[in-house]
Amino acid sequence: MEKQPQEGTWSISEPDQHVNHLMAAFNLTLSGTSTFILLGIPGLEADHIWISIPFFIFYIISLLGNVTVLFVVGKEQTLHKPMYLLLCMLALTDIGMSTSVMPKALCIFWFNLKRITVRGCLTQMFFLHVASVMHSAVLVTMAFDRYVAICNPLRYANIVTNAQIAKLGLVGLIRAVLFILPLALLLSRLPFCANHIISHTYCEHIAVANISCGDITVNRMYGLIIGFVVIGLDLTLIALSYCLIIRAVLRISSKKAHQKAFNTCTAHICVMLTSYTPSLFSILTHRFGQGIAPQVHIILANLYFVIPPMLNPIIYGAKTKEICDKVGKYTCRM
Numbered sequence: 001m002e003k004q005p006q007e008g009t010w011s012i013s014e015p016d017q018h019v020n021h022l023m024a025a026f027n028l029t030l031s032g033t034s035t036f037i038l039l040g041i042p043g044l045e046a047d048h049i050w051i052s053i054p055f056f057i058f059y060i061i062s063l064l065g066n067v068t069v070l071f072v073v074g075k076e077q078t079l080h081k082p083m084y085l086l087l088c089m090l091a092l093t094d095i096g097m098s099t100s101v102m103p104k105a106l107c108i109f110w111f112n113l114k115r116i117t118v119r120g121c122l123t124q125m126f127f128l129h130v131a132s133v134m135h136s137a138v139l140v141t142m143a144f145d146r147y148v149a150i151c152n153p154l155r156y157a158n159i160v161t162n163a164q165i166a167k168l169g170l171v172g173l174i175r176a177v178l179f180i181l182p183l184a185l186l187l188s189r190l191p192f193c194a195n196h197i198i199s200h201t202y203c204e205h206i207a208v209a210n211i212s213c214g215d216i217t218v219n220r221m222y223g224l225i226i227g228f229v230v231i232g233l234d235l236t237l238i239a240l241s242y243c244l245i246i247r248a249v250l251r252i253s254s255k256k257a258h259q260k261a262f263n264t265c266t267a268h269i270c271v272m273l274t275s276y277t278p279s280l281f282s283i284l285t286h287r288f289g290q291g292i293a294p295q296v297h298i299i300l301a302n303l304y305f306v307i308p309p310m311l312n313p314i315i316y317g318a319k320t321k322e323i324c325d326k327v328g329k330y331t332c333r334m
Contacts, residue, residue: 035115036208037197040108041298051299052109058306059102065313066091072326079322082165086145087316087323089138089169090271094309096131100124101305105201118192121203122184128202128305129180130173132279135308136234137172139275141165142268143241150261151248179226186222190214200298202305231280238272267319274311278304 040048069091073084104124107113116124148159183205193213200207205223209216242265249261281300317323 035117036121037114038108038116038201039197039199040201041295042199043295048109052106055306056106058310059098062094062098062306062310066094068327069313072323076326082145082160082162085162085165086142090312093131093135093138094312097135097305098309100128100131101202105302108201122188125203125205126180126184130176133176133179133230134172136230137175139272140234140237141168143238146265146268147241147245149264150245186219199294201302267316270315271312275308
């Protein structure tokens with residue numbers, strides 16, 4: 001049944017019925033508006049077309065690189081191993097992160113399509129943050145994989161199996177959903193009054209919360225806690241793994257063995273640097289960098305969702321001989 005929209009209410013159509021039932025189950029009220037306006041990069045509207053060019057190139061490269069990793073590992077039976085399963089999980093989270101943000105951002109840059117529904121905004125925020133938390137969980141699992149490979153190589157095949165990696169991946173996904181779902185639910189309860197304009201290219205949690213006419217103290221605190229708990233806990237586990245790896249390597253007298261051990265960790269270290277450095281910088285500048293221009297905040301936030309997904313398959317493709325060889329084989333066939 002089609003209801004006529006009134007100010008401050010929703011127009012309910014058939015496709016939205018299941019969403020509304022879910023919202024009602026959580027006693028959610030999305031009040032004040034049915035759409036938001038994403039400005040893109042305020043103050044640089046005249047340069048949106050030029051700004052979009054590098055973002056579009058980075059996004060296409062990231063899609064091609066990560067889809068190539070998924071295709072090669074999926075096609076080659078010899079690559080159906082824990083290490084390559086982890087690479088596939090990393091590729092999927094990279095695709096999820098960049099695709100949650102870039103298509104809408106490019107629509108703003110190219111076609112000035114700035115409107116987004118409240119449901120669409122909350123959905124985008126949920127998936128991009130889930131992908132980010134899951135991405136961090138995959139990096140922790142990779143650190144565990146490297147720890148076992150170097151510190152307990154004789155038992156590696158028994159400890160690190162495809163089933164074990166799949167279970168750890170599922171745990172990481174459940175953790176991401178449990179952490180981010182309250183963030184979306186808290187945001188959906190906020191009233192949105194006169195101001196429906198979001199000064200961003202995507203629905204970032206705090207950017208949306210800031211336009212609410214309600215009290216956002218809980219949203220700010222929970223968002224900050226989640227950021228530091230996820231990144232802090234994951235970095236602590238990764239640091240612990242590498243401390244144990246370094247201790248094990250230093251006990252080996254052979255320099256050749258030292259080199260081989262560190263070579264197995266090089267790609268993972270590079271991926272961590274490309275992932276956590278822009279993430280931490282973006283969080284810290286957004287929370288504490290009041291003197292930094294808003295345009296810088298927005299550009300940095302967008303780069304976080306496109307640069308690591310672009311670089312990760314390149315890093316692993318260059319450092320992993322098996323993937324490099326298989327990519328070369330399929331390229332020659334084409």
